[in-house]
Amino acid sequence: MWQNLIKQILVVVLVAPLLTGCWDRLEIEDRAVILAIGIDKAKPGDEKENSNATHILKQDTETNKGLIRITVQIAIPGRIPLGTGGGGSESTAGGKPVWVLSSVGYTLEDALMNLQQQLADRLFFGHLRVIVLSEAVAKNGIENENDFFRRQPQVRRTVWMVVSKGSAADIMKATPQLERVPTLYLLATLEHAREMGKLPNIFLGVFFSASSAKGQEGILPYLDLKKESNIELAGMAYFKNDKMVGTSTALQIGHYMAMKEINPGGYSVLQEIPGEKTTAMFKTMHRKSRITTTIRNGNVHTIIKCQVEGDLTEKSNEKAFITRESLKMLEEKIQKDAEVGFEKFIQQTQKEGSDIFGFGEYVRATQPAYWNKEIKTKEAWEQKYKEMSVEVSMRVKIRRIGTKTE
Template structure:
């Protein structure tokens, strides 16, 4: 019994931990690194690193002020007390910056409740090798955490004051999760990103977010990478095209379509998607055939005088089928120009044509160059499932 009673000898009270909820990573301006704080190195000269100096901004939970139920929700804070504390530090590596932050925080920094990591597009374009190196080695960082790329300064997302949530980072987290449930965005967890970056036949992507007004932001597309370096981003509607190619069946995007031969437009809401990708080797190069079918509803009509007869609905379906491949082709062309295979076409070659892969490609770098020249044949069809309770 005495041995069993020693089970809590190394316990650590939650109040004795500095719980990190969110992390923002920016490139440190020159004015903030002129006088280095040698917390992690000895001497006057800073050890050389290939990566630029980083400014890390973290959002810490304040014990006793985090809302525990819906009655404590809502914008602002109770009695003027903020539920989180935002603190930042500059270092020559990400761990160097966190060691400097630890000097300012009394309790040990704890990553177990981290939910979102926001990285500025400036840092993402320089490459995330060193950042991934640290995060993947840290056992407290969950693979289900969200990583997002921000337009401009990432630290703004740690200081934002949302109107619908007392804890800012939980508002950002809820936006991401709700977008997945509504079919507006694929799951882009840290583990998904790291898996794609380690794969030989695919490249990773991350959500691209943008501040639009005080206390609010929007999902502005997907940031796509070549290996670990951001090389471009999609438009918001192209997220739906990406999900269609990847056979992510839940649909959430709507498009405005003009009825042929009229001055009336209808809003077509995609509810389900289904796709299939086939690969074949022709003339020594892989050729992909992608078949996509969208099913959706008509949710709005701009002119009451036009009747939604079977003939009109058939015209709308033909228009959707004829114009549908445009956004898919534009997205594929955009990624091919940068050599970023976020669709994982290379993995289809590895799986279906392993002999060709081992003979002609073998490496991720070789595939990224070949991806720029491959042919992708698209066949997109659309059908209307429902038009609502109003028949005219």
């Protein structure tokens, strides 16, 4: 009898955990699903909107960096299109698929709590896809924003964080024609640029890793909103610690990807064919690169050997002949211009002490004794990076010139 009783107790103990079910479940209709967040500096007079939901006393002006304004896109249940067959106008879809709201606060969490005071549903960040920082916020420093997104367990590391040339709120309120959900259009812009070789894989997690490294700084996509709500990838914003210190051009993204051996190639350059009164378009298709660091007279010297292969996709004058000699001269011309462009881009970042290429990490890996004796810290490498000498060696190969040739 005791054996049967013990068996019954064991069965109850083993089955009980399986009967708990979703005890902490929360219906999706009871969540305010945030798809995108835009962060701007607040304007004078915006402090009147602060609901003081998180503090009692007036904030010390020396303690905080001033008010910020957040603009969020919240998904409206039942209006988000599912699949490719859910197209149509706003009237057929039952209205706009997102609700754009804004709030102010002294920190990001403060602003979100003030926003929560305006909503019946709980804020949910599990489907957050894009974070947009205005250029003013990025230059002022994003230490608070980095801290919040690192601590928030619902935020994925595959989220895109970008810097807007203008107001981040304008991008949140943009209405692109190719997609009913503005966040999905912005996400597609970044994802497709990455697939076409026009942007490196710089998710939020990648940015955090680069910013935390002793010998490297972080970069983010730099976007510009045009008149028709189309978004241009204008370059990259590069940082020093938590502050944005400069931007690159769109073509310099290609320079960065070439030095870092990131494929596929996606950028083209317009060059004049030597000896011919015509220009040709060279499109990069594949890149190879090798970076080595040595110590010369107590200073770091970096050697970059890069090989680029691509196609000749266009020439401006149809009557101009392309011979083997002119093709070789064109390759040499592209090589020289690329070497100059690479060196100028590196010097541009050296002025700000922002090593976005990770040369410092190469020094740490290959010259550990020198690093531990002469550098040791991130701050010391920022100064050493300014003094570092660079040697760039390029090799360009045109593999295809089209079906029409002489």
